Amino acid sequence: MLTQLLVLVILAISANAADHDMYHNCSRVDVCSQNRELERQERYQIILEGAVFSQGVASFRVQTTDGSENLGLNITAIEGNIFRVQIEETESSRYHIQDVLDGEPTVVNFDDVQLSLTSAEIFLGDKRAVVNVSPFSVEFYANDVLTLVIEGDRLTLENEELRHPFTVGVSFPQALHLYGLHEHADHLALRTTAPGGDDPYRIKTMDLTYFELFSTMAMYGAVPVLYGHGINATSGLFLHNAAEQWVEITNKDIGADAFFMVDSGALDIFIFLGPSTTDVVRQYTSLTGVAHLPPIWSLGYHQCRWGYADQQDVQTVIADLDTYDFPVDAIWLDIQHTQDMKFFTWNSENFSDPFDMLANLSSTHRYLVTLSDPHFKVEEGYFVYDEATANDYFIKNLDGTNYEDQCWPGTSSWMDYLNPAARDYYSSLYLYENWNGTTPTLGGIWNDMNEAAIFNEEIEKTFPYDVVHYGGVSNRDIHNMYGYLQTMATHKGLIDRDNGTLRPFILTRAHFSGSQRYAAFWTGDNTAEFGFVTISYSMCLNANLLGLVFCGNDVGGFFGDPSDELLQRFYQAGAWLPFFREHASQESERREPYLFSEEVQATIREAIKTRYAHLPVWYTLFYEHTRFGDPVIRPLFYHYPNDVELLEVDDQLLLGRNILVKAIGESEVTSVPIYFPGGEDEIWFSAQLDGTTFPGTGWTDIPVTIERIPVYYRLGSIIPTKQTSRPSTTDMRNDGYTLTVLLRNNDTAQGTVYNDDNLSFEYRDSQKYSYSDLFGTEEQVVISPIDESDNEEFLIVVDNIVVLTYNDDGTVVKNSYKHDVNGVPINQMKYEGKEPLVIILR
Ligand SMILES: *[C@@H]1O[C@H](CO)[C@@H](O)[C@H](O)[C@H]1NC(C)=O
Ligand SMILES: *[C@@H]1O[C@H](CO)[C@@H](O)[C@H](O)[C@H]1NC(C)=O
Ligand SMILES: *[C@@H]1O[C@H](CO)[C@@H](O)[C@H](O)[C@H]1NC(C)=O
Ligand SMILES: *[C@@H]1O[C@H](CO)[C@@H](O)[C@H](O)[C@H]1NC(C)=O
Ligand SMILES: *[C@@H]1O[C@H](CO)[C@@H](O)[C@H](O)[C@H]1NC(C)=O
Ligand SMILES: *[C@@H]1O[C@H](CO)[C@@H](O)[C@H](O)[C@H]1NC(C)=O
Ligand SMILES: *[C@@H]1O[C@H](CO)[C@@H](O)[C@H](O)[C@H]1NC(C)=O
Ligand SMILES: *[C@@H]1O[C@H](CO)[C@@H](O)[C@H](O)[C@H]1NC(C)=O
Ligand SMILES: *[C@@H]1O[C@H](CO)[C@@H](O)[C@H](O)[C@H]1NC(C)=O
Secondary structure, eight states: OHHHHHHHHHHHHHTTSOOTTTSOOGGGSHHHHTTTTOOOOOOEEEEEEEEEEETTEEEEEEEETTSOOEEEEEEEEETTTEEEEEEEESSOOOOOOOSOSSSOOOBOOOSEEEEOSSEEEEEETTEEEEEETTTTEEEEEETTEEEEEEEEEEEEEOOOSSOOOEEEEEEETTOSEEEEEEOOSSOSSOOOOOTTSSOOEEEOOOOOTTOOSSOOOOOSEEEEEEEEEOSSOEEEEEEOOOSOEEEEEEEOSSOEEEEEEEOSSOEEEEEEOOSSHHHHHHHHHHHHOOOOOOOGGGGSEEEOOTTOOSHHHHHHHHHHHHHTTOOOOEEEEOGGGSBTTBTTOOOTTTSSOHHHHHHHHHHTTOEEEEEOOSEEEOOTTOHHHHHHHHTTOBOBOTTSSBOOEEETTEEEEEBOTTSHHHHHHHHHTTSTTTSTTOOTTEEEEEEOSTTTOOSOGGGTTSOOTTOEEGGGEEHHHHGGGHHHHHHHHHHHHHHHHTTTOBOOEEEESSEETTGGGTOEEEOOSOBSSTHHHHHHHHHHHHHHHTTOOOEEOEETOSBSOOOHHHHHHHHHHHTTSSSEEEOOOTTSOOOOGGGSOHHHHHHHHHHHHHHHHTHHHHHHHHHHHHHHOOOSEEOHHHHOTTOGGGTTOOSEEEETTTEEEEOOOSTTOSEEEEEEEEEEEEEEEETTOSSOEEEEEEEEEEEOOTTOOOEEEETTBEEEEOOSOOSSSGGGTTOOEEEEEEEETTOOEEEEEEEOOSSBSHHHHSOOOEEEEEEEOSSEEEEEEEEOOOOGGGSOOEEEEEEEEEOTTSOEEEEEESBOTTSOBGGGSOOOSSSOEEEEOO
């Protein structure tokens, strides 16, 4: 007994670290170990003679210094201050990825080209690319500020039969910090990695079990995008390539270097010349797309566990959440819902009546989300296995047989989503007629294990590179976009299933550049420890800068059992991330919020209800993301780019422009330091509306209790909320809005609010929505259309206006109005969506 206990204790301790023998470090991966200490030296020269400049494309010949090899360099001008740089052997069999960009980029003509003996200058508005002959480099200028350089002296390209590795150095002369290179459990601002110290940031989709904090190890997602943020210029790049990469970062006092070591594929880099961070983000999302609006219910609270055992469990959990007054919109089923781990089947014993289960959920306005992975049980008679085998839809070994290895169902094969026919087949499995026991109440799909994860430690628990995809493509060339391709097919499946009417909701673990077009993602299998509360902010902020706006973490921690305190902090922080789901491993204790003491319940209830009250803010920001490409949550530097003190703050976020939130990732704290940005005229009101305010003058210690985390509204803003507590988003449909107006004595406040039918694509396809500007003073509030709208059912009805006036002496006066100055109830005033509605308050 004692020995057993000891073994358990040891397992429990060692379990919380990633296995550094199983997951390879730089010294064990050729492309990193062979290149990391590559010397800077001139290996290539540009030949200006014969360069061609035509219709926005400049083509140069490039030669190795010994003249042994010919390459080409293309520089293409793309709409919106973007350049594209491609370097490739003239005789090349490099693989070029497809389907990642959101349509072909629009090429625009250069404004001017100037040639000298040593360089070619290409002008595009006030941006400029300069190709230097020797030493070879391509420099990029924004308004005459040199902001990004592709360095020739660490450029190498190798064109072998099976491998096509390359390296390239990029410097950001203006950068004070670099951001991006998702996905890592690290601080937002990338740190120096250097030989002898930490490994370079590794980018390879894999199931990093027990991921560690502050690590450069590869994780589930791969987004090879890097931004250099500086006071005088911000720029960025996107390496359009899905092979494994390692990126060494060297930060300097001013300026930073990145050295890309890439295992295969094409050297195809998009350069974003800003000049602001907002511009850089918009330039990137203009290429890889935005998320469509999520169905509103997916912005509510999600209850998940691996796994709810049977349909009775589902029924009971929802009933208990209702009894204990916890709003919830969706409940999730892990792999146990299937028969013998076979996707697109229901477990005949425990989920014998899925239609009834779905009908019951639907009657309470709740949705179901089920797991659907890319691996399929090898079993003759299982229709997916049979059909996919018959049609050659599985990934192959080199000898042409189906690749097989171990996963949840035992011996499995993996759908080859690179094959368009396999994608179509997989999409069709989601049709109601093909997946018996499903209805629109099965509102979402969870694509898990799609890095892909494989139960084989010899291969780092993911595909070996010699497995072969459609068209003879090696996994080496597309490894990082496999999960992306799965979500693309799932998305099409859900679109087709509902005849294109309903917005799909998909949660994916693996993700790539552009995944935002198809799916939300979460940070994967985290651990019930305090550090995992705050790391979720830095990871989701990073993702939001890279277009992946719909991000969340496992509230509570996937592995382990949180203390009461930790669970509350997880909920409080998670309620302010775009995707909000409680989730736990099968090994963890049950932790539905009603299982805790009344005090703990009260805190969690408040966190969830605060989330629901702010749904109009979330929904409006998601709309603005679809329209402009902006992040939903933002690091402080996004709106305060010139304040060098806050460039590393990553446990605080801005929800849009106006709400500031601080996560608490420490135990038993009685106060926390908060950075208030913006200078002394930027006033932050406590969201408790108790009249407490803070000027934006930097670090301040704020007393905290377990009841809530610090949240602030910005002076000058109008925050639209819905204050009536309801069991689900659907039940909030007929509630009016509360507008909270935060202004300075004698000044104005502004906001926006968006509404539509919450579920369909009519906002996109038939302009059925309303999008309004809110303008307020102490005397009146004006609602006016940003886009004219005659969609009466979506026009906003305001119940209550709360005006907080900040006086110069620091006092705050609060007034609340349900009637206008003439005693007319505000919620009876009709806003027509064409002319402004003026509500006179006093
Ligand atoms: C890399 O991993 C190997 C095998 O686990 C280990 O022996 C070696 O010390 C590691 N190297 C570094 C630099 O951490
Ligand atoms: C450059 O563009 C030309 C014309 O589109 C194309 O033929 C060539 O392959 C490109 N070269 C590189 C290096 O991308
Ligand atoms: C910004 O540019 C100004 C003027 O060129 C220079 O003095 C300053 O040092 C630069 N600041 C940073 C942070 O690069
Ligand atoms: C049904 O659920 C029970 C309890 O979780 C489990 O023991 C049993 O194996 C499940 N049945 C099937 C067919 O999976
Ligand atoms: C649906 O709800 C009814 C009434 O509560 C219950 O008897 C039935 O078992 C539920 N069905 C399922 C599949 O949960
Ligand atoms: C679908 O499932 C229901 C019950 O779950 C069953 O009665 C029906 O026969 C099934 N239909 C098909 C086509 O398999
Ligand atoms: C989709 O269209 C078909 C044919 O018009 C119709 O039978 C079906 O009910 C529609 N399904 C949905 C979910 O709208
Ligand atoms: C959409 O959902 C939100 C949140 O539940 C609600 O406030 C709004 O009234 C809904 N709009 C419509 C048209 O149902
Ligand atoms: C408010 O603004 C008006 C017009 O700008 C000015 O006349 C008045 O003095 C201001 N009042 C206060 C209290 O600042």
